[in-house]
Amino acid sequence: MRWEIPWALPLLLLVAWLGWRTRRPAERPAAVLWVRTAGFGSRLATLAVRPLEVLPWVALALAVAAIARPQQGVRQTETETRGVDIELALDISPSMAAEDFRPSNRLAVAKQTARDFIRQRAHDRLGLVAFAGTAFSQCPLTLDHDALTELLEGLDIGLAEDGTAIGMGLATAVAGLKESRTPSRVVVLLTDGQNNRGAIDPLTGADLARALGVKVYTVLVGRGGVVPVPVDDPLVGRRTEMVRMDVDEETLREIARRTGGRFFRAVDPAALAGIYSAIDRLERAPIHAIEYREYFDLGPALLGVAALLLAVYLLGSTTWAFRLP
Known part of the structure; x- marks a missing residue:
């Protein structure tokens, strides 16, 4: 008073x-x-x-x-920020069901760490892209992080064709940032395999991102090699098989290098959480609070x-x- x-x-x-x-x-x-x-x-x-x-x-x-x-x-406080627009590109191919991130599979752990990342970016617009054999936008850039989290929960293996179209996933995420006018635009691309589907190869997607000034952080999850994968058998029900899964670390490193981002490797849930925290620190924009009375x-x-x-x-x-x- x-x-x-x-x-x-x-x-x-x-x-x-x-x-x-x-x-x-x-x-x-x-x-x-x-x-x-x-x-x-x-x-x-x-x-x-x-x-x-x-x-x-x-x-x-x-x-x-x-x-x-x-x-x-x-008192009314208005937060003015330079803003960071971020597209999360998440692999939902069948290989993400591998259970080398016990007690959960790769996709469950990736979704949990993505939720934590979304909570930490309260003042940024975030979007969500999912890809397997094809890619689609699950959520456009938004500040409604509750809605984004719900749509993230809806992602599951089997929503897209079988395969891993890394290039298509990256190109779709970059397209979601095309109309953005913020100074900082970022794609966080998470996958566990190598590109084997899609009309756009990963490096072409990286060149597209670089042309538009989009920085790409690539995250390779899983150990590679022989990993346990659940299989639904019509005779005996669900069982676990050891399946060999190859990864293409070199391509993911090159995507990050061409776009000015960074490459990360996550071999367990703690490492994946640490990677999202590192990206969160790297892409912090200054926030200026303006107070009105x-x-x-x-x-x-x-x-x-x-x-x-x-x-x-x-x-x-x-x-x-x-x-x-």
């Missing part, structure tokens, strides 16, 4: 002094016409009238306070209360035949 005219506040001392100077002497009780002037009834009447005597002075004090214009402020004048409300008190005083004076000595 603040006072627009604080020099008017000393007038309250004058009001208090006048009230003290004009107070009714204790030995001269108020006259009450409709009750007895002695005994218990007289004491009740005196107690009822005495508070009434101070109402004009309280009303005057409120009027003086209103002259000083007390104002209540409402809007003030509401309380003077009219105080005048309203003062008028009400005067009305009560006048009504009581008329009803009880109250008079000053």
Whole structure:
């Protein structure tokens, strides 16, 4: 709270002094016409009238306070940021079901770490692309991170054709950033295999990203080689098979190099979480907070209360035949 005219506040001392100077002497009780002037009834009447005597002075004090214009402020903070637009490109090919990230598979761990990453980027627009044999945009760039998280949860193996179209996934993510006007645009590409499908090869996608000024961080998940993969057998149900999975680390490194990003290798859940944290630190934009204050004048409300008190005083004076000595 603040006072627009604080020099008017000393007038309250004058009001208090006048009230003290004009107070009714204790030995001269108020006259009450409709009750007895002695005994218990007289004491009740005196107690009822005495508070009434101070109402004009309280009303005057409120009027003086209103002259000083007390104002209540409402603070509003607006965050102004340079902004980072980030597309998350996530591999959902069948190989992401490999269970070398026990107790979960690769896709479950990737989704969990992506959720944590989204929570840390409160002021950035994020989008989501999924790819396997084909690629599609699951969510365009948005600041609605709750909706983005729900759409991330909806991703699962089998939503796209079998295969790993890394180039198509990268090109789709870059296309999602094409209309962005922010100075910093980033793709985080996560995969566990090598490109074997799609009309666009990974390095062509990298050249497209570089031409548009998009930085690509590539993340290779899994150890490669022979890994446990669950298989649904119609005869015996689900069982685990050891399957050889080859990776193409060199291509992912080259994508990052051409676009000015970085390559990361995640062989366990802790390493993957650390990679997202590292990317979060690398792509931090400065945030400038601008604070606004809007003030509401309380003077009219105080005048309203003062008028009400005067009305009560006048009504009581008329009803009880109250008079000053």
